[in-house]
Amino acid sequence: MEFNAIYVIVAREFKKFIRERSRLFSAIARPLLWLFIVGAGLSRLVPSDTGVSYTQFIFPGILGMTILFSSIFSSISIIWDKEFGFMKEILVAPVSRLSIVVGKALSGTIVSTIQAAIILALFPILGFNLSVMQIIAVILICAFTSFSISAFGIVLATFYESYESFSVIMNFIVMPMFFLSGAMYPVKLLPEILQICAKINPLTYGIDAMKHVIFKFETGPMSPDIPLIIDAAVIIITSVIFVLIAGRAFERKG
Amino acid sequence: MSIIKVENLVKRFGAITAVNDVSFEVEEGTIFGFLGPNGAGKTTTINILCTLLAPTSGKAFIAGHDCTKESAEVRKAIGIVFQDTTLDKDLTARENLIFHAYLYNVAKDKMQQRVDDVLRFVDLYSRKDDLVKKFSGGMKRRLEVARGMIHWPRVLFLDEPTLGLDPQSRTNLWEFIAELPEKNKVTIFMTTHYMEEAEVCDRIAIIDNGKIIAMGTPNELKKAVGGDVIYIKTTDNASAKNEIERLFKFNVAEKESEIYMTCGMGDTCIPEIINTIGEKVISVRLQRPTLNDVFLKLTGKTIREETSSGDDIKDFVRAYRKRH
Numbered sequence: 001m002e003f004n005a006i007y008v009i010v011a012r013e014f015k016k017f018i019r020e021r022s023r024l025f026s027a028i029a030r031p032l033l034w035l036f037i038v039g040a041g042l043s044r045l046v047p048s049d050t051g052v053s054y055t056q057f058i059f060p061g062i063l064g065m066t067i068l069f070s071s072i073f074s075s076i077s078i079i080w081d082k083e084f085g086f087m088k089e090i091l092v093a094p095v096s097r098l099s100i101v102v103g104k105a106l107s108g109t110i111v112s113t114i115q116a117a118i119i120l121a122l123f124p125i126l127g128f129n130l131s132v133m134q135i136i137a138v139i140l141i142c143a144f145t146s147f148s149i150s151a152f153g154i155v156l157a158t159f160y161e162s163y164e165s166f167s168v169i170m171n172f173i174v175m176p177m178f179f180l181s182g183a184m185y186p187v188k189l190l191p192e193i194l195q196i197c198a199k200i201n202p203l204t205y206g207i208d209a210m211k212h213v214i215f216k217f218e219t220g221p222m223s224p225d226i227p228l229i230i231d232a233a234v235i236i237i238t239s240v241i242f243v244l245i246a247g248r249a250f251e252r253k254g
Numbered sequence: 255m256s257i258i259k260v261e262n263l264v265k266r267f268g269a270i271t272a273v274n275d276v277s278f279e280v281e282e283g284t285i286f287g288f289l290g291p292n293g294a295g296k297t298t299t300i301n302i303l304c305t306l307l308a309p310t311s312g313k314a315f316i317a318g319h320d321c322t323k324e325s326a327e328v329r330k331a332i333g334i335v336f337q338d339t340t341l342d343k344d345l346t347a348r349e350n351l352i353f354h355a356y357l358y359n360v361a362k363d364k365m366q367q368r369v370d371d372v373l374r375f376v377d378l379y380s381r382k383d384d385l386v387k388k389f390s391g392g393m394k395r396r397l398e399v400a401r402g403m404i405h406w407p408r409v410l411f412l413d414e415p416t417l418g419l420d421p422q423s424r425t426n427l428w429e430f431i432a433e434l435p436e437k438n439k440v441t442i443f444m445t446t447h448y449m450e451e452a453e454v455c456d457r458i459a460i461i462d463n464g465k466i467i468a469m470g471t472p473n474e475l476k477k478a479v480g481g482d483v484i485y486i487k488t489t490d491n492a493s494a495k496n497e498i499e500r501l502f503k504f505n506v507a508e509k510e511s512e513i514y515m516t517c518g519m520g521d522t523c524i525p526e527i528i529n530t531i532g533e534k535v536i537s538v539r540l541q542r543p544t545l546n547d548v549f550l551k552l553t554g555k556t557i558r559e560e561t562s563s564g565d566d567i568k569d570f571v572r573a574y575r576k577r578h
Contacts, residue, residue, distance in 0.1 A: 008356030016344055085340040089401075092304055093357040094329035 001102065005095040009103030010110060013074065017111050024115070027070050031062045031119050035126075052215065056126055057222050060210035061183025063138070064203055066119050067112045067146045068181075072174050074108035075153025079163050097250040101154055101243055108150025109143055116142040128214065137213045144235045145206030151242030152202065158249035182207050187225040205234040257282040257409055257441045258303065263312035265298050267574040270567060272298040274464035275312070280443060280457070282408075283435050287455035288445040289545065293567035295464040296445035297337065300413050303443070304334055317408050330358070333402030333440075334411045339394050343387035347378055347397050350386060351404060358405035372400040375437075376430070392423030396430070403438060410434065412444040416451060428454055449545040460549060467552050472545060479543040479551050482520030485512045486527070488534040497531050 017023065035055065039062075043054035081087040090100055117139055123130050130138075156169055180194060181203040187195055198204045209231035211224040218224065258280035265273040273295045280286040288296045301307040303314055305325035313320065319327040341350050351369045360368060373379040376396040386394065395415060402410050412431065416424040432454045434440055444455070452458050452472065459469040468475055488494040495506045495513050502523075504515040517523045520540040528535060 002359065004356045004359050008353050011356075012342065012345065012349075012353055015349065019344070084343070085336065085338045086342050088306075088336055089340040089354070090357065092306060092329060092332075092334055093354075094326045094359075095357055 002095050002099045005093070005099045006103040006106065009090075009100065010107045013077070013104075013107030014110060017114075027066070027073075027115050028118055030069060031066045034065060035059070035062045035119075035122075051217075052222055053127070056128065058184055059123070059126055059128070060207050060214055061181065063116050063119055063142060063210055064145070064181055064183050064207035065178055066116045067142055067206065068149055068174060068178055068203055070112040070115050071108040071146045071149035072153040072156070072169070074111050075104060075150050075157050076163075076166060076169065078104060078154060078157035079160050079165065082161065083163055098243070098247040101151070101246040101250060104154050105147055105150040105239075105243060105246075108153065109146040112146035112150070113139065113143045116146070130214065134213055138210055141206060141209045141213065141235075144232075144239065145203065145209075148202050148206070148235050148239040148242060151239055151246055154246040155242055155249060158246060177201050177203055180204070182211075182225060186221055186223075189221060202234065202238045205231040205238075209235070255282050256280060257317055258286070258443060259313075259315040260299075260303070261313045263299065263302065263314055264310045265295075265302060265307065266310045267571050270570055270574075271464050272567070272571055273302070273309070276461070276464070276466055277312075278459050278466065278469060280409075280441060282441050283439065284456040285432070285435060285442040285444065285454060287452040287458040288443070288461055289447070289449070289452045289458055289549070290445075290461035291447055292565055294447075294461045296447075296461060297413055298571065299461075300334075300411055300443070300445060303328075304332060304411060305329055330405070331408045332411060333405065333407035333409070335395070335398045335402050335413065335415055337413045337417055339398065341386045341394060341398060341401075344385065346383050346385055347373065347389070348382040350397065351401055354401045355404050360405055368404055372403050375403070376400040390423070391419050392427065395419065395423070395427060399427075399430070399434075403434075403440070406438075407440060409441045409443055412442060414445055414447070416446070416448065424451075449549065452545050458545070460552060462553050468548065475545065475548045476543040477518070479547045481516055481518040482523075482543070483514055483516050483541045484520055484524060484527070485514045485539045485541065487512050487536040487538075488531065489536060490534055494531045494534050498527060501530055502527070 035058065039055035039058050046054040046057075078087065081090070120135065120138055120142075156173065160169070176197075180198045181201050182198060183203075187198045187204060187208075190198060205226065208224050208226045209228060212228045212231070215223070256279040260279070261277050263273055263276045264271065276295070276299060288299065290296055298307065302309050303316060303321055305321050305328050308322055313322075315321065316328045317331045319331065321328050342353070345353070348369060351372065352365065355365045355369060370379065373382050376399060378393060378397055378400065381389070381393070386397065389397065399410075399412070399415070415431070416427055419427065428451060431442065431444070434442055446452055455472060457469065457471055458475060459466045460475070461467070468478070470478075486494065491508055491511065491513050495508060498504055498506050498513070498515065504517060506513050506515045520542065524538060524540065528538070
């Protein structure tokens with residue numbers, strides 16, 4: 001792997017992220033709308049017998065949503081790079097395909113984790129009392145989950161040639177991933193077939209891990225669905241698998 | 255020494271043979287031109303040399319490295335300016351170059367200096383912190399040439415570098431390209447379908463339907479068409495014609511009150527002719543064959559006839575590559 005190449009791929013993405021303020025604002029606005037409008041509305045319907053309001057319950061899910069959208073968006077920029085030719089500049093360089101994929105995945109990781117951290121900073125408003133250790137743990141989970149989702153996004157991007165496919169990806173992959181991730185409702189309450197769908201969704205494990213860290217209860221309908229150790233294992237294993245698949249796909253398709 | 259060596263290269267896309275048994279060599283430090291109409295196989299050849307495409311059969315070497323087996327070594331040795339812009343328009347000129355320098359592992363202590371040097375070289379230093387989206391077509395091309403030079407490549411590929419540029423930028427770019435080999439110790443491999451642009455080349459290969467149909471220096475190729483044509487207007491065309499035919503054994507013809515003849519070296523013939531019929535001469539002009547004439551003679555068509563079949567082949571190849 002070429003670390004110079006990985007560094008500069010990340011640096012480019014980060015620079016563009018800083019420059020495009022509007023992208024940051026809209027990226028932050030979406031989770032806020034869900035948290036304070038959808039969350040506030042639904043919290044009237046959902047009884048909070050576990051001592052957690054619905055808005056509090058979806059907080060890990062909203063962090064997951066922030067990660068999902070910004071990671072996929074960052075990876076999908078590969079399609080833009082292909083469309084505008086810049087990808088060719090990267091592909092003819094003496095750089096391994098794996099470095100390009102790792103660089104892109106790390107770009108998504110950094111940008112997503114920053115956005116998730118901004119949303120996480122709202123925790124006092126939502127009535128949480130998080131310790132420094134909890135905050136660090138959540139940020140780490142966000143970073144690892146972002147890496148896995150970004151790598152998944154790169155795999156997607158290798159299959160699409162033009163940005164018209166963007167809406168297809170958004171509607172048929174990203175939205176279902178969000179709804180079937182335990183973000184808005186506990187996985188254990190879903191019908192069995194949807195539970196299976198949720199279990200093959202890497203985002204489910206990231207959000208579940210955050211529930212372990214943020215909530216103090218381990219039982220009841222709103223409790224985490226999966227043991228923390230499995231969450232961690234799945235996130236790490238899927239990261240590796242997606243990076244390898246993306247590297248392969250790049251090697252073949254360019 | 256040959257820096258590029260291509261042996262019996264073949265590339266098929268399904269039923270279409272884009273490159274058909276092409277062989278050539280390029281001397282280090284020269285400008286080599288690949289000339290041909292759209293869809294002739296120029297870009298496919300470049301893509302194989304740049305390790306972006308694997309050939310169906312045949313071999314290609316750059317600086318002694320096999321383009322199929324040693325792609326990393328080949329990539330380090332080459333710089334490329336593609337037909338379409340491959341700059342990041344949302345970054346500044348300088349940022350685009352720095353990006354490239356990192357990708358090609360240019361030493362950090364030399365990077366800043368090198369980037370500034372190439373920017374000055376293409377005369378874009380004063381615009382270094384402007385976003386590329388504000389640049390004109392000619393500036394973008396110059397920036398891409400600068401970028402291709404950053405890592406001290408031994409061969410610089412230019413695929414239709416003046417495509418879409420206005421005439422003035424085109425002339426400027428060619429003057430600049432002509433100076434590259436000497437100033438930078440680099441070999442240039444370029445493609446074009448503009449005949450007049452190929453004149454800057456030291457050697458030219460003319461390619462049509464995937465095959466090389468002629469190769470040589472621009473002068474050699476033009477000589478193959480039959481040499482220069484001298485047109486002379488005189489006070490007495492008939493006697494001038496007789497005199498020239500008698501003394502020089504040229505075939506002289508008359509058209510629109512001028513007499514004209516074909517000869518090998520027009521520059522040296524003219525003084526001799528003037529010396530014999532000097533007092534009768536009103537005006538003299540010399541017409542040299544162009545590469546267009548060469549192409550016309552070899553293929554029976556002019557290169558500007560952008561044959562729809564050429565564009566069809568391009569579309570086919572593009573679609574084929576997307577599917578596979």
